[in-house]
Amino acid sequence: MSKEPVAVVGVGQTKHVAARRDVSIAGLVREAALRALTDAELTWADIDAVVIGKAPDFFEGVMMPELYLADALGAVGKPMLRVHTAGSVGGSTALVATQLVAGRVHGTVLTLAFEKQSESNAMWGLSLPIPFQQPLLAGAGGFFAPHVRAYMRRTGAPDTVGSLVAYKDRRNALKNPYAHLHEHDITLEKVQASPMLWDPIRYSETCPSSDGACAMVLTDRAGAARSPRPPAWVHGGAMRSEPTLFAGKDCVSPRAGKDCAADVYRQAGIADPRRDIDAVEMYVPFSWYEPMWLENLGFADEGEGWKLTESGVTELDGDLPVNMSGGVLSTNPIGASGMIRFAEAALQVRGLAGEHQVEGARRALGHAYGGGSQFFAMWLVGAEPPSS
Amino acid sequence: MPEVLKAPLVVEFPFTRSLGPVQSAFLTGLRERVVLGVRTTDGRTLVPPVEYDPVTADELRDLVEVAPTGTVTTWAWNHAPRRGQPLGTPFAWVLVRFDGADTALLHALDAPGPDSVRTGMRVRVRWAGERSGAITDIACFEPYDGGPGTPAGPTGHDGSFTDPVTGIVAPARLDYVYSPGRAQSAHLQALSERRTVGERCPSCRKVYVPPRGACPTCGVATTEQVEVGPRGTVTTYCIVNIKARNLDIEVPYVYAHIALDGADLALHGRIGGIPYDQVRMGLRVEPVWTEDGRHPDHYRPAGEPDAEYETYKELL
Numbered sequence: 001m002s003k004e005p006v007a008v009v010g011v012g013q014t015k016h017v018a019a020r021r022d023v024s025i026a027g028l029v030r031e032a033a034l035r036a037l038t039d040a041e042l043t044w045a046d047i048d049a050v051v052i053g054k055a056p057d058f059f060e061g062v063m064m065p066e067l068y069l070a071d072a073l074g075a076v077g078k079p080m081l082r083v084h085t086a087g088s089v090g091g092s093t094a095l096v097a098t099q100l101v102a103g104r105v106h107g108t109v110l111t112l113a114f115e116k117q118s119e120s121n122a123m124w125g126l127s128l129p130i131p132f133q134q135p136l137l138a139g140a141g142g143f144f145a146p147h148v149r150a151y152m153r154r155t156g157a158p159d160t161v162g163s164l165v166a167y168k169d170r171r172n173a174l175k176n177p178y179a180h181l182h183e184h185d186i187t188l189e190k191v192q193a194s195p196m197l198w199d200p201i202r203y204s205e206t207c208p209s210s211d212g213a214c215a216m217v218l219t220d221r222a223g224a225a226r227s228p229r230p231p232a233w234v235h236g237g238a239m240r241s242e243p244t245l246f247a248g249k250d251c252v253s254p255r256a257g258k259d260c261a262a263d264v265y266r267q268a269g270i271a272d273p274r275r276d277i278d279a280v281e282m283y284v285p286f287s288w289y290e291p292m293w294l295e296n297l298g299f300a301d302e303g304e305g306w307k308l309t310e311s312g313v314t315e316l317d318g319d320l321p322v323n324m325s326g327g328v329l330s331t332n333p334i335g336a337s338g339m340i341r342f343a344e345a346a347l348q349v350r351g352l353a354g355e356h357q358v359e360g361a362r363r364a365l366g367h368a369y370g371g372g373s374q375f376f377a378m379w380l381v382g383a384e385p386p387s388s
Numbered sequence: 389m390p391e392v393l394k395a396p397l398v399v400e401f402p403f404t405r406s407l408g409p410v411q412s413a414f415l416t417g418l419r420e421r422v423v424l425g426v427r428t429t430d431g432r433t434l435v436p437p438v439e440y441d442p443v444t445a446d447e448l449r450d451l452v453e454v455a456p457t458g459t460v461t462t463w464a465w466n467h468a469p470r471r472g473q474p475l476g477t478p479f480a481w482v483l484v485r486f487d488g489a490d491t492a493l494l495h496a497l498d499a500p501g502p503d504s505v506r507t508g509m510r511v512r513v514r515w516a517g518e519r520s521g522a523i524t525d526i527a528c529f530e531p532y533d534g535g536p537g538t539p540a541g542p543t544g545h546d547g548s549f550t551d552p553v554t555g556i557v558a559p560a561r562l563d564y565v566y567s568p569g570r571a572q573s574a575h576l577q578a579l580s581e582r583r584t585v586g587e588r589c590p591s592c593r594k595v596y597v598p599p600r601g602a603c604p605t606c607g608v609a610t611t612e613q614v615e616v617g618p619r620g621t622v623t624t625y626c627i628v629n630i631k632a633r634n635l636d637i638e639v640p641y642v643y644a645h646i647a648l649d650g651a652d653l654a655l656h657g658r659i660g661g662i663p664y665d666q667v668r669m670g671l672r673v674e675p676v677w678t679e680d681g682r683h684p685d686h687y688r689p690a691g692e693p694d695a696e697y698e699t700y701k702e703l704l
Contacts, residue, residue: 021554024408026439030447044445061403061560071438074445120403131395131566132576134683137658138628138643145626146645150704153624153669153697199627199640243604247594247652251704 003102005385007224007231008346010040010217016180016331019118020211026072029114032213040217041228044074048106053083053093053113055335058125087370090339091377095237097218107220114213115333145198147251148288157306163191165287166205172316173326175355180210180331205287212333214340232346235386236267237379244372257296260376268380273298278361279321279348281341283368285328324356338368349383393573397566402559410439412554413547418525423454425489433542435489452542454488456513461485461492465502474528480505487536496528521553571601584617594652617648621695622671623704627664642667647703654703661688670694
């Protein structure tokens with residue numbers, strides 16, 4: 001049986017900031033959800049089900065926060081489901097919601113992801129002392145820094161590439177009113193002079209800690225026909241996972257990421273991602289992950305990703321813009337970060353991305369990863385409905 | 389078979405909560421001996437108040453004050469109070485519908501015994517002596533034989549107080565008994581003899597250190613023990629410049645992936661005995677043990693020539 005085409009007709013985000021002390025968690029998710037409904041010109045009554053995503057419960061210390069968010073999300077009396085796949089959760093949450101529409105289980109679904117990092121300490125949540133085990137000595141960035149060094153060694157990339165990404169993403173964020181970091185005085189020199197935290201990762205090459213939420217309204221063909229603004233159509237979506245550590249794991253370019261991208265491209269009829277995709281919202285919490293993921297996602301041959309970055313191709317006005325919104329490097333409410341990538345990809349093909357719009361973007365990729373490069377989720381959205 | 393290890397594990401952290409406008413008013417009210425509810429679109433009064441209408445999903449901001457007296461709607465006797473519960477002596481858990489409210493709040497009732505509690509009994513708030521803007525500002529409920537206290541019905545309240553409580557600290561604590569299982573217990577037993585032992589997958593032949601009891605890629609149990617190391621190769625690393633809490637290591641230090649000889653994936657450890665900026669990929673290292681350490685304290689240069697990249701590039 002064929003699948004129902006799925007359209008994004010509403011997108012909503014909070015203004016992401018270090019701490020939203022004026023709202024409860026319920027108030028935070030409510031803001032994003034209302035903005036998505038407003039964008040779609042729909043009401044709570046139009047929503048058939050709610051799919052919500054959140055990173056580890058330890059990050060805020062509310063065990064199963066979805067239990068008390070049903071009223072804030074208009075979900076009373078409706079099916080509600082929570083998804084959890086670490087940093088990639090915002091992406092996989094959107095994909096679960098997509099499947100509910102594609103499978104004709106529900107006509108219109110509200111999907112939302114959030115994080116209120118200010119209420120806790122993600123570093124603590126990630127490094128609980130376990131009896132008998134040697135404590136991990138590195139912290140969140142330290143876990144990824146050795147992989148960055150491995151990438152540099154493998155490809156011969158000059159050590160300036162990471163700062164180019166950070167400089168680009170922080171400048172892009174200035175054009176995005178919802179972005180957390182707005183560094184108006186950013187310069188490449190400032191990025192390069194920022195302290196080395198986990199050598200080879202500098203302070204300005206790391207993501208901030210944000211409070212924020214992102215929501216989308218997904219609907220079927222009939223719902224899209226009623227949409228007041230252009231919908232984004234889902235042309236492909238996939239998730240893959242693999243262990244954090246195993247013999248033969250390629251931490252620089254994990255197989256789960258490659259397989260996930262290949263599946264999305266197959267569904268979407270993408271033969272050459274570099275040529276066929278107009279814009280990419282990629283999960284880059286540490287700047288060097290841009291060239292690494294360019295290779296993992298098939299935009300560049302192995303060892304060539306840094307050359308794309310260095311040549312300016314991934315700039316906002318480049319041939320393959322990456323993280324037009326400023327990316328995770330500028331905004332990181334962890335549980336929402338993946339959905340923001342998906343939502344920003346949708347905004348691009350809807351032509352609604354405002355100042356960070358890529359002229360004429362017809363097909364865009366949203367990408368998320370999480371855990372120790374363990375979970376991957378991606379979707380490809382287009383301005384036109386899928387042909388099949 | 390060696391003994392499988394076990395140890396207590398306590399996970400504890402003082403999380404914070406931003407209350408938002410409704411919970412802020414409710415908890416600040418308790419501090420001021422005022423019980424606030426919220427009025428729904430259809431005219432019901434919810435105590436404790438919520439931010440969004442459970443029926444219509446409307447935003448609720450219409451606060452009202454109800455009386456500090458009410459009626460027990462249901463209850464259960466608690467024979468043996470535990471740490472952190474409202475009363476130290478046996479008490480009843482009760483749902484109390486305040487006079488003027490349409491919903492009930494869960495709390496404790498101080499009563500002589502289960503025979504003295506019944507559904508429908510009248511109760512009133514016993515305020516805590518020291519109040520801070522928390523649900524514990526209600527010390528408990530106590531039996532009461534009068535009519536509604538003041539105010540008699542729900543009366544409008546703008547929810548504003550001087551010095552409102554906008555956030556609370558909500559400590560979370562979980563107690564576990566943790567067991568690392570058979571494979572890791574055997575590994576730790578070997579480490580106590582300063583030997584490093586992994587397990588080989590019978591299918592792909594890869595040697596896992598530390599062992600997990602199963603191969604994550606083949607999905608089969610692993611039992612064949614293989615001694616690896618003690619020497620190994622630094623495959624990749626970073627230089628840590630951030631001082632970690634509860635970690636008695638001076639920065640900068642080197643956190644490295646170390647492929648022990650004979651192992652098929654790298655384990656993680658600290659490199660010492662060499663200036664941090666002289667550590668390199670391919671450096672050959674050996675473990676350094678301390679008197680009471682369960683694991684090697686760190687790894688130091690073994691004094692051998694560096695390993696060729698080709699020999700460890702699959703083990704980064």
